[in-house]
Amino acid sequence: MAAQIREAKLLELAALVKHARAQLSHCIDVHQSISKANDVENGVINSFHASPLHSLIGRITSLITLLSTFDDDGGSRLFLDWAAKLLNRIMHDAPEDDRSNEAAIHATTDLVTSEPITKGNGCTIVKDNVDVDCANPSEQSFHPQQPQDILVSWDHIIGAKSAVTALKQAVVLPRRMPQLFSGARKPWGCILLYGPPGTGKTLLASASAKEAGTPFISVSVSDLLSKWVGDTEKSIRDLFRAASQCERCIIFLDEVDALCGARGSNSESEGSRRAKTEILIRMQNVDPRKVTIIAATNLPWDLDTAFRRRFDRVIYVGLPDAQERDQVLRHYLVGAPHSIGNEELTAIAHSNLEGFSPCDISHVCQHAMMIPIERLQAARxxxxxxxPSVKSCDSAVDETLLEPCASSDDGAFPAFLEDLDPRLIAPLAFTNDDLIDAARSHPMTISREYLQQYDKWEASLRVR
Structure with a gap:
């Protein structure tokens, strides 16, 4: 009998929560329809009390408290935790003047999540680590990263000269020489970095915040998206509110095409249109002397025209040239044991790594480092x-250590790697041939046809 009551109450709770979300959306619509600024607060409060939302909150709180007393295998407790968290969200978005049920909600949340909750896959979630049920969006909390915690700087940037110059103008110089940006001269407020994946767009944004000594908020736009009505817009508002609380701040929006695609398509939902409108308004009202927006995309041709128009600078971050590939290659080989000469490295960068992004070159280097390990595992x-002499090795090689060899070599003895003392195995260096083999076996992630799309898009912008 208790199980039947619990099931019925769970269904009732789900329906009430859905109804409460719909009523909250109605209140927000009423809020937006009020034209006089001095009547906004009273209008929302009246809408709140006139709707069933006020009484729904009390009913939902009572149901959660009742259901938390039932014995359960964990699944319903996870649902109750989600309902309590969602109720907190509703209260957060509801008018400030009405908080009569807030204490009960917080008490219910503590009651529901006071013990570990076991999900169906065996994963235990403890209260301190729970945001909401995995099927629902978590509470977005945007904490700026302080510049002293950022590990990259301009020294880590190879190439991308136009992007570095623009970011210095937008972020670094206004901070260090504010007298240069007075009156009508303002720093760039919004910068769009576009180009193939793996070319360092995120690194550029992080380095600019480090060099300017400015707090940094990095967000993948896909993390802002939610299937729940109003949640995406709320996350956008929270993001810009967090940035405005800093004296200066950089917002980095990665994968921005996921949110700001072209409007007007048949597949576009009403929620998507509202989210685009929200971010456009926020970008329009940003103060470039306080907040700099840096967005990144691999697909600039998918961006909405109105969104693209918000950017003061649009900068292409392309693939490295031969000299830059050489620098990138040497950067990723620092500290790696190898026996490759300088001229050989240059030849590989020029001939074997053409068309590779910095991310591709990193993978090639990692692959080359693993080839000696593969030989070691296969050795008999x-x-x-x-x-031989080992370049960039952190320590000298002990002459008493063991290395794999052919059975015909002098001093060879049969053995498997697993049978040897691990302390006797030498740190194997990789060779020039290993690096070439790694480059040949690693496919380029960016095709020529893909690069041509950037040329076509740039040409379309220049057509008048």
């Missing part, structure tokens, strides 16, 4: 090593 004979 070992000997005391006769190592």
């Amino acid at each position: 004979h070992f000997r005391l090593n006769t190592f």
Whole structure:
């Protein structure tokens, strides 16, 4: 009998929560329809009390409290935790003047999540780690990263000269020399970085915040999106509110095409249109002397025209040239044991890595470092090593260590890697051939046809 009551109450709770969300959306619509600024607060409060939302909150709180007393296998407790968290969201968006049920809601949340909750897949979620049920969006909390905690700087940037110059103008110079940006001269407020994936757009944004000594909020736009009505717009508002609370701040929006695609398509939902309108308004009203917006996309041709128009600078971050590939390659080989000469590295960068992004080159280097490990695992004979000179190795090689060899080599003895003392295995260096093999076996992630799309898009912008 108790199980039947619990099931009925759970269904009732789900229906009430859905109804409450709909009523909250109605209140927000009423809020937006009020034209006089001095009547906004009273209008929302009247709408709130006139709707069933006020009484629904009390009913939902009572149901959550009742259902939390039932014995359960964990599944319903997870649902109750979600309902309590969602109720907190409703109260957060409801008018400030009415908080009669807030204490009960917080008490209910503590009651529901006071013990670990076990999900169906065996994963235990403890209260301190729970935001909401995994099927629903978590409470968005945007905490700016302080510049001293950012690990990258301009020293880590190779190439991308136009992007570095624009970011210095937008972020670094206004901070260090504010007298240069007075009167009508304002720093760039919104910058769009576009180009193939893996070319360092995120790194550029982080480095600019580090060099300017400015708090940094990095957000993947896909994290802002929600299937729940109003949640995406609320996350956008919270993001810009967090940035405005800093003296200066940089907002980095990655994968911005996921939110700001072209409007007017048949597949576009009403929620998507509202979210685009929200971010356009926020960008329009941003103060460039306080907040700099840096957005990144791999698909600039998918962006909405009105959104693209908000950017003061649109900068292409392309693939590195031969000299830059050489620098990137050497950067990723710092500290790696190898026996490759400088001229050989330059030749590989010029000939074998053409068309590779910095991210691709990083993967090639990691692959090359693993090739000696593969040889070590496959070895069936070992000997005391006769190592060549090892470039960039952190420590000298002990002559008593073992290395794999052929059965016909002098001093060879049969053995499997697993049978040897791990302390006797030499740190193997990779060779020029290993690096070339790694480059040949690693496919380029960016095709020529893909790069041509950027050329076509740029050409379309220049047509008048």
